[in-house]
Amino acid sequence: MSTDIYLIAFALLLALAGLKRWRSNRLPLPPGPRGYPIIGNLLDMPSEHQWVKYHEWSKKYNSDIIYLNVLGSPIVVLNSYKAANDLLGVRSALYSDRPLSTMLNELLGWKTLLSFLPYGHAWRARRRAFWQEFNSERSTNHRPKQLWYSRDLLRRLLEDPKRFLHHIDYTLSATIIAIAYGVDVQGEDDPNVERAGKALVNLKDAAISGSFMVDMLPFLKYIPAWMPGAGFKAYAERARPHTTDMREAPYQQGCSRLREGKGEPSILSRSLGGHSIDGHPDEELIKDVTWVAYTGGAETSPLVIYTFRKGQEELDAYLGARLPAFEDIPHLPYVRAIMLEVLRWQSVLPLGKCLSSFLPWSIPDDRPLGAPHRLTMDDEYKGYIIPKGSTIFVNVWALLRDEEVYSDPGTFKPERFLKDGEIDPKTLDPIPNFGFGRRICPGRFFAMDSLAISVASILSCFDIAKAKDARGRDIEQDIQWEGGFTRHIIPFECAITPRSAKAAKLVRDSELM
DSSP: OHHHHHHHHHHHHHHHHHHHHHHHHHSOOOOOOOOBTTTBTGGGSOSSOHHHHHHHHHHHTTOSEEEEEETTEEEEEEOSHHHHIIIIIITHHHHOBOOOOIIIIIISSOTTSTTTSOSSHHHHHHHHHHHHHHSTTGGGGGHHHHHHHHHHHHHHHHHOGGGHHHHHHHHHHHHHHHHHHOOOOOSSSOHHHHHHHHHHHHHHHHHHSOOOGGGTOGGGGGSOTTSTTOHHHHHHHHHHHHHHHHHHHHHHHHHHHHHTTOOOSOHHHHHHTTSOSTTOTTHHHHHHHHHHHHHHHHHHSGGGGGGOOOOHHHHHHHHSSSOOOGGGGGGOHHHHHHHHHHHHHSOSOSSSSOGGGTSSSOOOOOOOOOOOEEOSSOEEETTEEEOTTOEEEEOHHHHTTOTTTSSSTTSOOGGGGEETTEEOTTSOOOGGGGOOGGGSOTTHHHHHHHHHHHHHHHHHHEEEEOOBOTTSOBOOOOOOEEOSSSOEEOOOOOEEEESSHHHHHHHHHOOOO
């Protein structure tokens, strides 16, 4: 009888498996443009502002999940916070992998960067090590350096305000280099900052141009460089040393300072934990952890500081005649609301990684990149089948312009985050900027600290206004953004002036602790 029971149970399992497969085959795909045979939705893809088109499709098809297929590659775009959280958060075990770019990961040498690593042991080890440095409690250890460089930024703006974009970029890059490696950055033309710039330009080119056939046909990486159509190999040979230099040079510099007894506390020194530098068993992991901090800080932090104006009355009332410190930030709700509204209003990553990085042709665009998710097995959601291997994008732009959450979303209005003069805890925090699930940015607390102290410091000391022409008339600026691994603002003119002689003196007299 026991044998019969096993046979019945086995048959029942087979029937259930067959039913699930039949049901999956019967379930519809999420709605989206119909497309064409073979090429699918290739011709439907917008050439610019892709996230806006996805939002329009979401409304047209009355669905917060949109399905596309380009040359057989399934793509799913999530246009609501609920859908993004349900799939990438609640079901993160299925959605935490990354698509592979042969050009970017292998030929250019970015494969061990935490953002691009596939889900698995190597990713978990690096994520764990990074989180130990940048979780909500440990992240406060970096505040002395962040405060030092925020004061340095004020002095740069006082001395040469016209180069404000450069000062912001340079100062925030210097902050993360000091924190990661314990290495001080030169006043100008620092080689570590320049290394980052070169490597990140290559990263942008490889990710956006979409001109590398090797991403569609990975076996092409084995063909000789002299063969017709192998120009990508020559490009990779020129570009890869920049990636290697960015990863290796500051690490070696930091290690040399530690050997000489000159090293300052840093991620590098704490990761070594007093052990011998040479031949350290976790040397590669330490390189990758400091490298991802270096990359993230150099590429993503500067953007948000470009777009604020208000909050000075609150600063004056609370601070009086001194510069802000980190302990002041909880008492400055309007300044915090400005920071949150900038994150909502102009997202660094309004969409995940653009399609052109997966396709074998160039699509001109201004589309910024994040890192998309990849589904590891078939899944069902809201009565739709989401196929295994789908590339999953979150339309962060749509999430942060949801009219049910943010009234009048096109208007810059920090007050939307306030209730009775304090940050409203019920207001949806724009956490979509930092990702979802197991792939959520582990450096988000550090980033928010940097933004808060920079915004508060600049607003407390400077007035920001439109630049004037030779006749004293306001110069109207059409602010534009360019794509990249993240969005970057195109340089523009503005007038940055000390709020008073006392404010200028306060900046000059401030101690760089």
